[in-house]
Amino acid sequence: MQNLDSSVIATALPAMARDLGTEPLHLSAAITSYLVALTVFIPLSGWVADRFGAKRVFMIAIGVFAFASALCGISQGLGQLVAARVLQGLGGAMMVPVARLLLMRQVRPEEVVRATTWLTMPGLLGPILGPPLGGFLTDTVTWRAVFWINLPIAAIGLLAVWRFIPASREEKPPRLDVVGVTLIGASLAFLMFGAETVGRGVLPEWLAVLAFVLGGGLGWLALRWVRRVPNPALDLSLFAFPSFRIGVAAGSLFRIGAGASPFLLPLFLQLGFGASATVSGLITLATALGAFAMKPMTSAALRLFGFRNVLVWNALLVSLSFVACALFNPGWPLAAVFGVLALGGLARSLQFTSSNALCYVDVPPAKLSGATAIAATAQQLFMALGVTWGAAWLAASSAIAGRGAPAVADFAIAFLGAALPPLLTMPIAALLPADAGVKASGHRKKAG
Known part of the structure; x- marks a missing residue:
């Protein structure tokens, strides 16, 4: 539900801007406000789950998220929408981090990569279904329906949690x-x-x-x-672990570029190519399809090359995928655009999963709650910065050229800007020891 919501809104932005009487670029606030709320409240998630019980917190979070979604769907202005998105972020902050914490407490180090893959694969249904669903609902019903779709999903989720997840006992965490x-x-x-x-x-x-x-x-x-x-609230001792320190740093920089792309692509296809919201959604789902296809191959890639090589050289591939997006123009066949986006999705998925898993491979169980809070906060913060980063490049290029609305050339500049952060992760990831995370990747075992 959370991933679906994040992907459908980007496709609906132009229609939302027209209806609310604002500029599409200003509606990036509807995305970043949600991500900022996630960032602010995620540090509380581990403590709240321990104190009040993970199942109870999870169910309340789903309810808050659904209620906020309904408020988003009836918003009459940008201010109301942003306020509802902040409330939505509060609910979202208590969902995914709690699930990740519960999972990581149950797996051995050698199972971390596989567990991370299984955790994220169902979530990718959101990005796969989101763009075409958002485009279809926007064109045939209204952009408000992209928020209302969360209500039946939340109802099913609440029923499933109540029926299948056992109640967890409340613990006595340290004083907040x-x-x-x-x-x-x-x-x-x-x-x-x-x-x-x-x-x-x-x-x-x-x-x-x-x-x-x-x-x-x-x-x-x-x-x-x-x-x-x-x-x-922030356990800085975790940064003594090189795998955690470099995983957070490299993953954060990568997410600036990765966060800019979902914001730029639907706008580009609709404003630059003249595509409808439905066609835009069908094309942008290529990235999610590529990501979904990569997930089962991630363990094999890490076993073959190790964390360091994957994070260094795959970052270059991610950067090149954004450079390829900068070459898009209305003369390109849409099938070719789809293919480039699918290949980019493969590289981004590998980078996401590898950096996520690296954060936990050496963290002792007693510190997992703090590690989850820091890693999840950094992920959401830098994804939010990615939206701002992409919008800033787009706005600056338009302003310098004296254009009132972004043109194809402005989107090309913005995609080149998105290619810069992944490049900066390469020297950071190169600092990893060659045997970093061998228990999780199995890289050394194969070499021996």
């Missing part, structure tokens, strides 16, 4: 670091507010600058606080 959580959440919120509004002409520029200053200052205070308190 309220100060740390507040400082971290406020810092991230201010930084993302600044990134979302700077250079957009939506609000005075001094507000964006002030948000950056406040976010940076609160972030500095948060780091100082968590270094000196027991059971901090």
